[in-house]
Amino acid sequence: MAEQVYFEDIEVGAEIPQLKKNCSTQQLVLWAAGSGDFYQIHYDKDFAQKTGLPGLIVHGALKNAFLGQLLHDWAGENGQVRKFGCAYRGMDDPNQDILCRGVVTKKYQESGKNLVELDVWTEKPDGKKTSPGTALVALPSKS
Amino acid sequence: MAEEFQITDEMRAQIGKESEPWTYEVTTTSVRMYARGIGSDNPIHYDVDLAKAQGFRSIVAPAGYIGTPVFVPGTNDPTFGFPRRSGGARLNVPTKGLLDGGTETEYFDVICAGDVLEETSHLADIKTRDGAMGKMVFVTNESVYKNKDTGKVVAKQKLTSIHF
Numbered sequence: 001m002a003e004q005v006y007f008e009d010i011e012v013g014a015e016i017p018q019l020k021k022n023c024s025t026q027q028l029v030l031w032a033a034g035s036g037d038f039y040q041i042h043y044d045k046d047f048a049q050k051t052g053l054p055g056l057i058v059h060g061a062l063k064n065a066f067l068g069q070l071l072h073d074w075a076g077e078n079g080q081v082r083k084f085g086c087a088y089r090g091m092d093d094p095n096q097d098i099l100c101r102g103v104v105t106k107k108y109q110e111s112g113k114n115l116v117e118l119d120v121w122t123e124k125p126d127g128k129k130t131s132p133g134t135a136l137v138a139l140p141s142k143s
Numbered sequence: 144m145a146e147e148f149q150i151t152d153e154m155r156a157q158i159g160k161e162s163e164p165w166t167y168e169v170t171t172t173s174v175r176m177y178a179r180g181i182g183s184d185n186p187i188h189y190d191v192d193l194a195k196a197q198g199f200r201s202i203v204a205p206a207g208y209i210g211t212p213v214f215v216p217g218t219n220d221p222t223f224g225f226p227r228r229s230g231g232a233r234l235n236v237p238t239k240g241l242l243d244g245g246t247e248t249e250y251f252d253v254i255c256a257g258d259v260l261e262e263t264s265h266l267a268d269i270k271t272r273d274g275a276m277g278k279m280v281f282v283t284n285e286s287v288y289k290n291k292d293t294g295k296v297v298a299k300q301k302l303t304s305i306h307f
Contacts, residue, residue: 027182034173034180036211036224060243061207065181068206068248073185077197081206085247085301133245 004076007114007139012104016118019070019100023058028094031062053091060088063098063122063131070100070120071135078140084120086133092124099123102135113138146278147237150269154234158266162231167210167260167288171201174256177208194255201256207248209288209298210260232266236280236306244281244303252290252297259291267301280306 023031028042040047041057048056064086071081092098099122106117115138122131171191178188186193187203194202204210212219212226219226254260267285271278283303290297 021182023182027180030176030182031180034177034208038222038224040222061246062181064246065177065205065207069181069183069185072206073183077187080253081250083247083249084206085245087245087303088243133247 004078005074005139007107007116007141008143010104010107010116010139012107014104016070016074016102016104019066019073021066021098021100022096023062023092023094023098025056025094028056028058028062031059031065035059035061035065037061056094058092058094058098060131063088063092063100064133066098066100066122067102067120067131067133067135070102071118071137074102075137075139080138082115082136082138084133084135086120086122086131088131090124090128090130092122092130097125098130099125105134114141115139148271148278148280150271154232154269157232157234158268160230160232160265162264163228164261164263165226165228166213166291167262168213169204169208169210169254169256169258169260171256173211174202174204174208178205181205181207191256199253199255200258204254204256204258206250207246209248209254209286209300210258210262212262231264234266234269234282236282238306240276240307242305242307244283244305245301246303247301249299250297251299252295254297258297260288260297261291262286262288274307276307278307282306 032038042059102118102120104118118135120133120135121129264286268283270281285301288298
């Protein structure tokens with residue numbers, strides 16, 4: 001894992017390290033098992049097309065969890081993800097890159113905690129944001 | 144179908160009405176399965192000894208994972224796994240199409256394998272919006288998760304569904 005990031009090192013406007021995903025259909029089945037969501041539109045192409053979709057789609061909640069991973073791995077061993085979420089505005093396909101990104105929008109101290117707010121989102125290869133959201137992360141201080 | 148739908152005072156009165164509690168389990172196996180589901184290779188989700196050496200009770204649940212509802216055949220939904228229980232709001236929203244609208248999770252403590260959580264759910268918000276597909280109804284439910292041993296609220300999660 002990456003080195004611990006500290007509150008003092010963070011600047012508003014800075015982007016955190018990106019996380020690139022690309023879901024095979026096997027990954028979608030692994031997610032179904034992990035999350036308990038066995039909705040067929042994510043692994044049964046005939047079922048998905050009968051509901052009017054062009055084909056299989058990536059679970060919205062999986063993209064949300066990707067953003068959770070982006071934040072958790074960035075915050076490191078001594079940081080904590082306090083709050084995060086996103087809206088599902090666009091669909092993503094299997095076997096296509098999903099880029100998970102975050103930009104710091106605010107940093108402040110409150111009740112002895114060093115807090116950082118971020119805009120987070122997932123992005124398709126053409127740059128379209130499919131899951132825009134926000135996050136609040138507590139980071140350790142060097143002092 | 145949602146075109147004629149109107150939010151009534153009766154519906155608004157159901158906001159905040161709590162469901163019966165349900166047990167959610169966080170186990171070493173379920174944490175590892177969820178971590179595999181997101182494609183994470185962070186050992187904090189897999190290696191119990193490493194997690195303990197870092198001061199955690201056991202492997203740490205990935206962000207977004209707040210346990211798996213105990214499954215009772217005939218009671219839990221066979222596709223989505225959530226419990227169909229009594230109490231809570233009962234809305235009759237006409238649905239031709241249903242979309243997952245979004246997720247928001249707030250943490251008050253770290254969740255680790257071995258934790259047993261008690262979850263209650265309530266209707267947090269209902270609103271309508273005119274969109275490309277006509278009138279859409281946004282229903283937001285909020286779940287509150289308490290650690291059964293300590294009684295402390297460890298997380299809250301809001302899920303929004305879009306009916307159109």
